[in-house]
Amino acid sequence: MFNNTRTDRRIASSVLTLMVGLALSSCGKDEPKQLVQVVPKVSVKEISAIAQQQELIYSGNIEPENTAHIGFAVPGVVNNIHVVEGQRVTKGELLASIDASEYVNALAIANAQLEQAEDMYSRLDGLYKKGSLPEKDYIDIKTKVAQARANKSINAKRIKDSRLYAPITGIISAKMVERGSTAAPGVPAFTIIKTDQVYARISVPESEVGAISNGMSSAVYVPTLEDTIHGNITIINPQADPVSKTYAVKIKLLNPDGKLLPGMLAEAKIQTGKAVNVIAIPAPSVVRDADGLTYVFVTNDQNKAIRRRVTTSNVTGNNEVIISQGLTAGDKVVVAGQTRLKDGSTVTF
Structure with missing residues (x-):
């Protein structure tokens, strides 16, 4: 009986010691902290339209x-080029020439034919005036003289056209021919x-x-x-x-x-x-994201900051940005503290 009582006391003492230890251990631990949400404070400006002189950008x-694409009027082989790309030329300056030997020879033949025709005409003209030459023969010789003169004029022009001159004062921006190449009528040789x-x-x-x-x-x-x-x-x-x-x-x-x-x-x-009405807001209120898109934050009646895309058009002398799209008069724009905001953040003023 005595031994049982002593045993019960030992058990009770051990239980008490354990309970005290647990209590002391729990008292040594920190109480869990409550997370406090911080509502960012911002400055807001209600925007209105202002009158401004219209400026279009x-x-x-x-x-x-003027741009002139020029080329030779007659065919031939280019034998001289006097300019290079990027060179400034004046009106009438020689640019290039082609071999005109064929046209020179043709002109010599035309001159000989004209002299022959004119000589024949001078001799037959006197006979016609005396009535000794039929009118048909007189008309034929007059026609030959006219043809010979026209032939001489054509060949003289071909010789002139074998030399290409600048029609305007300007800069050679393109050269499409080289010495030894064949030029053709209507094909550009230079651009001025x-x-x-x-x-x-x-x-x-x-x-x-x-x-x-x-x-x-x-x-x-x-x-x-x-x-x-x-x-x-x-x-x-x-x-x-x-x-x-x-x-x-x-x-x-x-x-x-x-x-x-x-x-x-x-x-x-x-x-x-x-004069036109425009929306202008302080330049710092406009934020640009990593993609280069511009936006602002506007607040609603629930004190929520809403991200809104905007398009800017110009900057005024008062360090304000003209908004061409995205805002209307009466919107409340966050002008300070917007860098800490996310779309839908609750804010305080």
Whole structure:
């Protein structure tokens, strides 16, 4: 009996010690922390339309004022070339020539035939006036004289045409013949471009072509030259391109020093003189993603930030961006804190 009591006490003591140890162990552990969601704070601006002078901006390229594809008017073998590609030539300058030996000989024969015909005519003319020569023979000799003169003129022109001259002042942009090659009528031998004046050629959509007219001034920026040249609209093609449905517009630019070369990229800005309502927002509020797409965040009535794609058109002097598509007056745009947002994020102001 006594032993059983002592055993029960030992068991109870061990249980108590275990319970105390478990309690102390649980007290030594940290309580699990509650995750607190941080709502980003942003600044929002309700946008409105503002009146601004309409400015149209287009990309284009530089074109020569005139392009001449020239070739020989008579066939022959090219024996001399006096110019190279890229060379500036003046109107009337000799470019190339062909072997004219055949035409020189033909002209000598034509001269002999003309002299013979004229001599015969002078002798028969007196007989005709005396009534001793039938009219039929008199007409025949007059015809032979006329034919001989025409033959002489044709061969003289062929000799002249064997030498090719520049019809305009410009630059040789292409040379399609070599010494020893055969030239043929109608086949271009050289291309000359006139560049003392050039055109900036742009394509204008149908919705905007009505806002521009001949004579309007334009500032044309050429990135290659890092320079802006001012010109005027001189040509508006009345027929739209069948594929793009745009109208070709040309802006004439003076180019006395020849810096503007055909093919250079250009950006034309045209002030139409009309006032239009535009949407302008602070430039920092526009975000660009890795794909180069531009967007902003707008807030709704549930204080959610919604990502919205926008298209920008210009930058004002107040460090604001003109939005051509994506926003309307009354939208609330996030202008500060937008870099921490995701589409659908809850925000506070």
